[in-house]
Ligand SMILES: NC(=O)c1ccc[n+]([C@@H]2O[C@H](COP(=O)([O-])OP(=O)(O)OC[C@H]3O[C@@H](n4cnc5c(N)ncnc54)[C@H](O)[C@@H]3O)[C@@H](O)[C@H]2O)c1
């Protein structure tokens with residue numbers, strides 16, 4: 001029997017114990033001999049690994065567990081790396097959200113200026129991870145990446161390490177499908193969807209069950225309730241937080257304006273930035289909700305487990321864990337299963353640039369994803385995507401060239417930002433806040449060269 005060695009980069013993540021449970025539930029399909037936890041914050045990781053080990057112990061005592069801050073120890077000879085790093089942790093997420101809001105601009109983790117700031121922090125650490133894996137892991141090892149902002153990370157790695165074996169994924173489409181399935185009274189696995197876009201910036205164009213299109217039925221439901229069922233906690237306990245309920249309700253707002261396709265919930269930030277700002281609490285954002293909720297609960301659970309031996313949180317598997325494990329099994333076993341993932345366009349959507357990192361259905365094989373042809377997309381969606389793509393691509397150029405002007409262009413092009421003046425004010429505040437993380441962005445031209 002083939003067994004695999006798997007490393008988790010960002011072992012101190014709040015998602016680690018849940019992902020470990022997903023892996024344990026699927027050991028028959030993905031047998032593991034070793035799990036290595038890697039993080040640059042060894043202290044944080046140690047606490048999370050206590051919970052991860054407790055979960056593993058419920059299933060088996062045959063998996064060797066290693067926790068380390070040393071890249072060689074982490075990645076030597078591994079087959080798979082799950083990446084889930086949050087560069088700057090929650091302290092920086094809070095600033096990504098609050099600084100834009102202080103300028104009356106959307107304050108969000110992956111969308112708008114907050115997402116651009118998070119992107120500027122994450123590209124080089126992700127490239128460093130790719131290099132570690134290239135240096136130490138098995139030759140055909142895969143990185144399966146959740147680290148956000150996934151769209152910008154995908155573009156940065158495409159540009160700087162074009163041959164990397166990295167598959168960038170996001171759980172938002174599957175989470176949206178989970179809600180659709182609950183509304184339709186079917187299993188998520190029974191849905192066949194078509195979808196196109198960029199990460200956190202796309203649309204479902206078909207939702208079928210047993211060959212029957214159910215999109216119109218969903219549309220009717222959304223007109224009444226958004227993309228929610230009556231008992232939200234039955235969908236996913238993580239989504240009982242008020243901000244997620246608001247987000248899934250806002251699908252109604254989007255579809256009231258544009259009923260054609262079913263949107264990724266993140267489109268609320270680009271289509272209704274004014275309304276989002278008006279209804280945001282500038283003092284208490286999603287970062288605060290998570291620090292006071294998911295993060296605090298995790299460390300409290302670990303503390304109590306160490307005191308009593310009782311693991312209070314079961315770390316129930318949600319779509320987040322299920323999805324990354326499903327994709328990895330398809331990669332490992334060359335199953336060619338169909339999932340929505342990010343990949344380089346190369347003609348899949350002929351009226352978007354060939355080098356765009358798009359999110360579409362693809363068959364996942366051991367050699368990577370094979371996209372399903374999508375075809376040309378209507379002009380409105382193309383125009384929105386082109387603008388967002390330009391913002392993200394220019395941002396990657398800004399960091400690779402160390403250019404302030406390109407960073408300002410990226411911010412100005414972002415649909416959440418109303419003017420170049422506001423873009424500059426937000427960017428300048430974010431530069432100050434990110435001194436520890438961003439490279440210097442040269443601001444002035446001297447003899448035609450930025451200095
Ligand atoms: N793609 C998706 O759909 C999706 C879904 C959920 C979460 N995420 C992402 O998963 C990541 C983890 O989220 P979280 O809320 O659990 O964050 P978290 O802060 O709890 O954990 C992230 C960990 O990454 C570590 N880290 C930071 N920089 C690192 C580096 N250079 N190398 C190794 N480790 C590093 C931190 O020390 C921390 O322990 C985030 O990037 C988040 O945005 C993505």
Ligand SMILES: O=P(O)(O)OC[C@H]1O[C@H](O[C@H]2[C@H](O)[C@@H](O)[C@@H](O)O[C@@H]2CO)[C@H](O)[C@@H](O)[C@@H]1O
Nearest residue numbers: 110148170171172175236238286290318319320
């Ligand atoms: O605000 P957070 O940290 O709770 O979530 C941000 C992430 O949101 C999406 O992922 C959800 C997912 O949709 C849901 O099903 C569940 O599993 O939780 C995830 C985290 O809440 C999004 O896709 C990610 O990119 C975000 O990081």
Ligand SMILES: [Mn+2]
Nearest residue numbers: 150170171172
């Ligand atoms: Mn996502």
